[in-house]
Amino acid sequence: MAGLVPFNRKNTNALSTGFDDFQNMLDDFFSDGWPIRRSLAADTFKVDVEDRGNEYAVEAEMPGVDKRDVTIRMDDKRLTIAVKKSNEVEEKKKNYIHKERRYCSMSRSIYLTDASAEGIKAKLNDGVLHVTVPKKEAETSGQSIEIE
Numbered sequence: 001m002a003g004l005v006p007f008n009r010k011n012t013n014a015l016s017t018g019f020d021d022f023q024n025m026l027d028d029f030f031s032d033g034w035p036i037r038r039s040l041a042a043d044t045f046k047v048d049v050e051d052r053g054n055e056y057a058v059e060a061e062m063p064g065v066d067k068r069d070v071t072i073r074m075d076d077k078r079l080t081i082a083v084k085k086s087n088e089v090e091e092k093k094k095n096y097i098h099k100e101r102r103y104c105s106m107s108r109s110i111y112l113t114d115a116s117a118e119g120i121k122a123k124l125n126d127g128v129l130h131v132t133v134p135k136k137e138a139e140t141s142g143q144s145i146e147i148e
Contacts, residue, residue, distance in 0.1 A: 044106050045083065056112055056133040063127035070124065072131060074117045079133060082107035114138075 050057040060081055062070065071082045084105045091098040116136045123130045 044108060045081075047081070047108050047110065049110055049112075054135055056115060056135065058110065058129075058131040058133065060108065060129040060131070061127065062124065062129050065124070065127070067124045070129065072120070072122050074115065074120060074133070077113055077115055078109050078111050079115065079120075079131070080107055080109045081129065081131070 046061045048059045050059075058079065058081075062083060065083055065085060069083055069085045071080075071084070073080045073082075082105070084103075086104070087100070087102045089098075089100045112133060114135045115133045119134045121132045
C-alpha cells in the first residue's frame, strides 16, 4: 500500500494549499518509515475460510488469547468472531509505582450464505481458533409432475 503515495509532501517546497497538515498525515499513514506506526493490517487477527463441501472450516490466528476472551456468534448467515482482552500490570519498587492498563477489542465477520446455525463447533488450540460450521442441506423446491 505504500506504493500509493509517490512521495512525502513534507519534503516539498511547494506553495501552501492550506491542506498541508492533512496531506502530511496521509503520507505518514501510508509510509513504511521508522518508527513503526500503527497498522490496520496488524490491528486484527487473520482468518482463513475453507469450503469442505458439507461444511465450512474457519481458522483464526489468536496467539496469547484465552478462550474466555473469545465470543463466537451466528446471526443472519454471518459468523462473527470477537475478542475482548484486558491487561493490568502494577509494579511497586521503593517509592516508584508503575501502573499500566490495556484494553483490546477486535472482531471479524464472515458471510456464509448456506451455513446452518445448528451444530457449530469451536476449539482454541495453540493460538489458533478452529470453527466448523455445517452447511444447510439443499432444499428441493421442485416437484415431480405426472403427465396425463
